[in-house]
Amino acid sequence: MASEEASLRALESLMTEFFHNCTTNERKREIEELLNNFAQQIGAWRFCLYFLSSTRNDYVMMYSLTVFENLINKMWLGVPSQDKMEIRSCLPKLLLAHHKTLPYFIRNKLCKVIVDIGRQDWPMFYHDFFTNILQLIQSPVTTPLGLIMLKTTSEELACPREDLSVARKEELRKLLLDQVQTVLGLLTGILESIWDKHSVTAATPPPSPSSGESGGDLLSSLLQSPSAAKLLNQPIPILDSESEYICSLALECLAHLFSWIPLSTSITPSLLTTIFHFARFGCDTRARKMSSVNGSSQNSVLGQERGRLGILAMSCINELMSKNCVPMEFEEYLLRMFQQTFYLLQKITKENNAHTVKSRLEELDESYIEKFTDFLRLFVSVHLRRIESYSQFPVVEFLALLFKYTFHQPTHEGYFSCLDIWTLFLDYLTSKIKSRLADKEAVLNRYEDALVLLLTEVLNRIQFRYNQAQLEELDDETLDDDQQTEWQRYLRQSLEVVAKVMELLPTHAFSTLFPVLQDNLEVYLGLQQFVVTSGTGHRLNITAENDCRRLHCSLRDLSSLLQAVGRLAEYFIGDVFAARFNDALTVVERLVKVTLYGSQIKLYNIETAVPSVLKPDLIDVHAQSLAALQAYSHWLAQFYSEVHRQNPEQFISLVSTALEAITPLISSKVQEKLLLSACHLLVSLATTVRPVFLIRIPAVQKVFNRITDTSAQRLPDKAQVLVCRALSNVLLLPWPNLPESEQQWAVRSTNHASLISALTREYRHLKSSAILPQRKVRLEDTKVIIHQTLSVLEDIVESISGESTKSRQICYQSLQESVQVSLALFPAFIHQSDVTDEMLSFFLTLFQGLRVQMGVPFTEQIIQTFLNMFTREQLAESILHEGSTGCRVVEKFLKILQVVVQEPGQVFKPFLPSIISLCMEQVYPIIAERSSPDVKAELFELLFRVLHHNWRYFFKSSVLASVQRGMAEEQMENEAQFSAIMQAFGQSFLQPDIHLFKQNLFYLETLNTKQKLYHKKIFRTTMLFQFVNVLLQVLVHKSHDLLQEEIGIAIYNMASVDFDSFYSAFLTEFLASCDGVDSNQKNVLGRNFKMDRDLPSFTQNVHRLVNDLRYYRLCNDSLPPGTVKL
Known part of the structure; x- marks a missing residue:
């Protein structure tokens, strides 16, 4: 004993030294090595058993349990059976004796170690493992301990890690499934008895009708039975902390069990009702109030604990909800679950004198709200199609509750999540209507009011006029992973909802949106009267702080509404063009008017009282009006093709006015945001609309002259490229609605040649000087010319690469000299990788677009x-x-x-x-x-x-x-x-890069599908099984685990070329070459690989082989040296 005592003291002092903040890393490594060596000794566990029962030092206990864990998981096969029996008997006794005094993390670790033994030995050598757990749960003194053991068992045995053979994994799952009914019965009993016990003693008077806790009509329609409604309306009992703790453990067990057991009648109605009772804890604001009134920390902890019960109960519900495969007999249970959850939803969105819905939601735990939102998402995405057909489920009333819940969310993230749910619902509705066109009207009529309400509210939410306080909180500077700010994400998600409603109810949506746009446009168009001329230019004569603030809000709203109108452009074209023509024309006329107004009175250059705020606002509105008009370019193109013969005046006027709005903005003095919006609109008019008269409009000729004038200041790169693309397309793209004979190719070809000639003048002059050695200064200038010219030319080629042969011919004729210059310059710049990079980009685009023409x-x-x-x-x-x-x-x-x-x-x-x-x-x-x-x-x-x-x-x-x-x-x-x-x-399959692995595996599989690669003699006889071998080794080493499925299919496709050889020769050779397993284990692996020839069975066999091979190696590695295996 003395040696054990001495070892314990030594270990305690080592542990204390290890965790002391003065200990050096060098010394820590020494101690670690010492501890590892100790743990590896045969019989070290006996010392650890003594340490566990004799020390109060947490570090020592944790170390001792780690030694046991290592022994059980890695060395158990080699432990003598007598020792195993002793360990199986001592550890549970230790747990029973000390579970109340041990720190929770030590107790949990000890439970896990005992469960690990069960994982290896139950039921053959440890037959009372599970019975003991059930007994612990049933005995009031040890119920919490039993529940911890049960949850750990569910975690470790139902979804075990890979250190078990496939057969053992299957056996454990079956053993556990046999116990599910008993376990669920026990858990139901525990939760029910605690609830009932505390309900009886809760002397809380029933809530008065005015307090808003009573049922209401919706509840009876949801729950069908008055008794269920009455039951759910009972006051929530007040639990003591011990009961609270037991309930939370029971709910945690249920949540984990539900994650893997199939939906079946073992999950009884009484269990579901009980879980819902506990879900009510999450919506009980009184519990939190009490704790804040009494002020004592104990009460506030109690309030949090009660909230936690609600969160755990919702986790259980969501686990059940997330299962898509629902047996027929379970559907009725689901309906009951939904009815009960919507009772909760009604409860937390109820308004009364004391609460608004928002303040009520703010008082609830954030995690509870998150769980509730998850529930609603699962309901809409997985089960709505199933439930909607039940006459007793009131979907429209549900949407009314979801509406209240959405628009009273206390956080932006919560609101985003709810918008996602509406998007799912709108997608569901759209696909339902597409599949049932006959009763489209009936479906739409059912939901029309809800959709119009949703649209109006979402539009209000993006406007400062109604929602300034919240919108001001959104960050509009930091970019997220999708390269958008929080404000842009908010706006984009909202506009997606607007667009989806527009698709379903175009007329309603338009009549809701357009008047709002109109109001804000009036303000913007009315600014002209406040513009005064000052010494330095024009000034906006609005100075009062309140007026500036109102103007700021109106401009921000106008900018958002212009984006909304642009987003809806796609719903005016195609089959509905004629039916919705007047609405679209109204929009386009307004947009053209607004863009011209902005360019004429130059609001982007005006002085304002609050330049840091109002100037960006004015620029943004102008840019958004151009972008919105650009969104209607497909509508303009359809307008052009439908009217060009009879009454083109209206169309010509729209396009000409738009160009008048664009031209003044194409200048290096204009802010880039605005300049680029103008350029993009010009490109769309030239590319998508392509009117024949574009080239004759003075505004366009002005842009031609500006771009080809070498003395004019060059636009920023992006803008220069866009304008050149637009001008090139005006000359290259065929005019719609005209026969080949009227396309005037000869004139256009001459004009295009002179445009390109002007754009490449400096570049072509480089050819003569390229041969001479370059001075540093000269070299930088040359690089700039190369960069500017090639970026423009590359873009021009790319934009016509998919066009008609004629367009590409003219393009190449104009570019021919520049291409030859590029080839002549290439060798001179081979050591300047930045220049070579741009040149090769240009040549790549040429090869992709103009190879035939070259x-x-x-x-x-x-x-x-x-x-x-x-x-x-x-x-x-x-x-x-x-x-x-x-x-x-x-x-x-x-x-x-x-x-x-x-x-x-x-x-x-x-x-x-x-x-x-x-x-x-x-x-x-x-x-x-x-x-x-x-x-x-x-x-x-x-x-x-x-x-x-x-x-x-x-x-x-x-x-x-x-x-x-x-x-x-x-x-x-x-x-x-x-x-x-x-x-x-x-070779590439032996490297760690998973993307390359995936790509190359796909290439091999494609060559096999298209050209029967694996069947070719050279592949079959010299390479096939080398590849299979490499792929199997990759699976065994788990280096590319994400591609398990793809690798399994590839192995099947290779093996299926010659199954006979695979089974008779390859498999035996493969197993023979495997190290770390003995011949008996190799025989078992070979026997377990059934000679199936269908893909699912074969890949299952492959994964079984890989799993068991790894398992045997693990076992063999952990046997003590010199072990004799029989």
Whole structure:
């Protein structure tokens, strides 16, 4: 005993030293090593048992339990059975003796260690494991302990980690399922008895009718039975802390059980009703009030605990709700659950003299509200379609409650979550109407009032006029992961709801929105009378603080409403164009008027009393009016095609006025936000609407002159690119509604050539000087010219790449000289990776859009130039020494080659050998060993395209020959290159990059689907099982666990080429080569792999093999040295 006592003292002092803040990391490592060595000794557990029963030091107890945990989970197989019996008997006794005095985290850890033993030994060697838990629960003194054991058992046995064989996992689940009915009965009994016991003694008088706690008509319609309503209206009992604690443990157990047991009649109505009783704790504001009135900390803790019971009960309900698969016999239970939850919803949204709904929601626990919102989301997304058909479920009344709940949320996040629920509901309604067009009107009539109310309220919520206090709180500066501010997210989510209602009820939605827009427009258009001329320019003569504040709110609202009107543009085109023509025309006329007004009185340049606030507001309204008008460009295009023959005056007037509004803004002096909105509108008019008269409008000619005038100040990059795209498209895109003979291609071609010539003048002059060595200053200037010119040209090519042949021909004619200049400049800048990057971007766009127009000889010249320039040294320099820009250069070069190898026909086939050799002999060796994913994805895509589009380069046979020769093997050519490519794919599966793994697995599977890769003789005989082996090893090592399913399917597709060989040869070889398992275990693994040939069974077998192989290795690793296994 003395040695145990001494060891304990030593351990206590080591632990104290370890956690002391003066101990160095070096010393901590020494202590850690000492403790680990101690734990590894055979028989260390005996000391730990003594430590546990003899110490009060938390660290020592925790260490001792960790030793047990390690022993049970990793070394149990090698522990003598006598020792196991002793441990199984001592630890539960220890727990029973000390559970009341142990710190909760030590007690929980001890419970887990005992459950771990059960996980290994129940029922064979530890037959009373579960019976003991049930007895603990049934004995009042140990109920809490029993519940903790039960929850731990559910966590550890129902969804065990992978350190068990599949057969044991299945056995445990079955054993637990057999106990579910008993366990649920026990838990129901505990909760019911506590509730009933405290209900009887609660001497609270029933609430008076005025206090608003009474049922109301909706309740009886929801619950159908007066007795249930009466039951739910009883006052909530006041529980002592012990009962509170037991109830919270019971509810935690239920929540975990519900996460894995199937819905069945074991979940009885009385259990559900009891859970709902407890859910009421969350909506009981009186409990929290009492605690704040009495002020004592004990009472306030009690209030929080009661709230927590409500949260736990809602967690149970949500676990049941989230199950999509509902057996027929359970549907009635679900209906009852919904009825009871909506009783709760009514309760927390009830107004009375003392409370508004919002103040009531503010008093409830935030987590409870979150759980409740989750419930509503699950109800709408999973069960509404099921429940809506029940006549006894009043959906419209439910929507009324959801409406109150949504618009009284105390937090923005809560409101966002509720808007999501409405979006789900609107999607449900839209798809329901599309599938049942016959009774569309009946469905819409049922919900019309609710939808109109929703629309009006959402619109009010985005307006400062009604909701200033809340909107001012939203941050409009910090960007989130989606690159939007909190205010933008708020507005966007709200407008999505507006748009969805518009889709269902276009007329209502329009008549609700347009008058509101009109009101704010009046204010904006009325500002002209307050503009006065001052010494420095124009000034807005509104100075009173209150007036400025009101103007600020009105402008913010106008900006939001303009976005709303823009968002609805899609609901005026297509089939409904004629029916909704007048509404759309009214909108577009207003928008054109507003944009012109803004540009004419130059509100964006005006002086204001509060420049930091009002100036951005005025700029924003102007920009949003242009953006809203841009949203109607598809409507304008349809208007043009429908009226161009008979009455085009109205259309011409709209377009001309819009251009008058745009032109003054295309200037480097205008704020960028406004300038870009004007440019985008110009691009849409030129690209989407394409009126024939655009080029003749003076405003457009003015823009042409400004852009081609070299003395004028250049616009910022983005704007310059957009304006050039618009002008190029005016000349290149075919006019709608006109035959080819009236397209005036000759004139347009000449004009386009002179436009491009003016835009590239400086760039083309670089050709003569490019050969000379560049001075530093000159080099920077040259780079600027290259950047500015290529960004414009690349954009012009990209915008017409999908257009007619004629447009692309004219485009290439105009660009031809610049393209040749680019090719001549390329070698001079090969060491400037930023310039090479832009040049290759330009060439990539040319190859994607204008390859046919460039013609074969010139294309060959470009490819040859690139292949000559990208020597191995140059590639290495780019990839290894120039960082991300250098890698981008190589990636773009590989992308160009991807376009080349995909080209049908024989034209570029002569390049294949040099492209493959570049990939395999130059690029691949540089990147193969690098852990960085740079360049790899593009290289493997290129290799995939080489195979996919040039299969005949490797496999010669024609379809005819293979039919004639039955299944005779086709000729194989370029075998060495094919093998090298396949080997590279195989190597990529041994690397950690999961994205590359997924991409390459997909490529192999595609080649198999399209070209039967796995069936080819060379693959089947020399590579097939190497690949299967690598994929199985990846599963065993768990390095790419997210792709388990994809890997399983790929293994099946490979094995299915030759199942006989897979089962007779490969599987045996694979198991033979596995280390860490003995021959008996290998035999068991082989026997358990059934010879199934269907995909689901086969992949299940694969995952079983992998799991059990890992399990055996784990067991074997943990056996003490020298163990003899029988």
